[in-house]
Amino acid sequence: MSYYSMTFPFLRNFTDQIMSSNINKDTKAIILYDSQSVGGSTDRLIDSIGRKLAETGAYVEKARCKANADYSFVKEFDLVVLGAPIYYLLVASELSGALSRSNLKRALKGKKIAMFVTCGSPEPMAQFLYLPQIKMHLDNPVILTEKVFSPDQASDPSAVADFVNDITAAFGKSC
Ligand SMILES: Cc1cc2nc3c(=O)[nH]c(=O)nc-3n(C[C@H](O)[C@H](O)[C@H](O)COP(=O)(O)O)c2cc1C
Numbered sequence: 001m002s003y004y005s006m007t008f009p010f011l012r013n014f015t016d017q018i019m020s021s022n023i024n025k026d027t028k029a030i031i032l033y034d035s036q037s038v039g040g041s042t043d044r045l046i047d048s049i050g051r052k053l054a055e056t057g058a059y060v061e062k063a064r065c066k067a068n069a070d071y072s073f074v075k076e077f078d079l080v081v082l083g084a085p086i087y088y089l090l091v092a093s094e095l096s097g098a099l100s101r102s103n104l105k106r107a108l109k110g111k112k113i114a115m116f117v118t119c120g121s122p123e124p125m126a127q128f129l130y131l132p133q134i135k136m137h138l139d140n141p142v143i144l145t146e147k148v149f150s151p152d153q154a155s156d157p158s159a160v161a162d163f164v165n166d167i168t169a170a171f172g173k174s175c
Contacts, residue, residue: 027171029053029079031062032071032104034095041154042085042092042118048157049081052164065104067097074107079114079144079171082134086119086126091133099137109139112174114167116147123148144170 035042084092145166153159
């Protein structure tokens with residue numbers, strides 16, 4: 001039984017998707033994400049990000065957000081990746097709900113955070129309209145990098161590699 005299935009029942013569906021690496025187990029990363037679709041662009045993207053992060057040596061887990069879950073476990077992680085698609089101009093509701101209504105905001109205080117949105121809008125619009133919907137909830141974060149992925153880029157290894165390289169470079173500098 002995995003750590004999460006024992007401690008955080010709401011994450012039970014994801015215990016078979018834990019990704020890890022033996023290179024540097026000192027760094028614990030979690031990808032907190034949301035999507036209305038299963039197997040859609042965000043699912044593909046977070047799997048690619050998780051695998052790429054694990055290649056750097058980090059221990060990586062992922063969890064699909066629920067608006068009213070208990071996020072106290074997030075305090076155990078050194079690096080948090082937040083990501084969600086945009087539906088009708090808004091960040092997907094379980095992630096935005098978790099940020100505004102649960103203890104996730106408190107758990108993220110002072111954390112090293114990378115964030116992304118997946119959306120069909122042009123990047124400048126997404127930078128202006130969508131990413132702030134995540135950032136406005138963060139309390140004293142260290143934002144490592146932020147990225148707008150188009151649905152096509154969700155399957156683009158080089159776009160994912162660039163994002164993860166930005167994360168690892170900024171993480172190293174912030175230590
Ligand atoms: C119902 C619906 C509403 C959407 N609304 C927007 C929007 O307002 N702005 C935008 O940039 N993209 C919008 N999109 C595009 C999605 O953000 C994009 O396709 C995303 O990659 C979907 O992620 P998913 O495959 O994980 O569901 C919308 C997509 C759907 C299906």
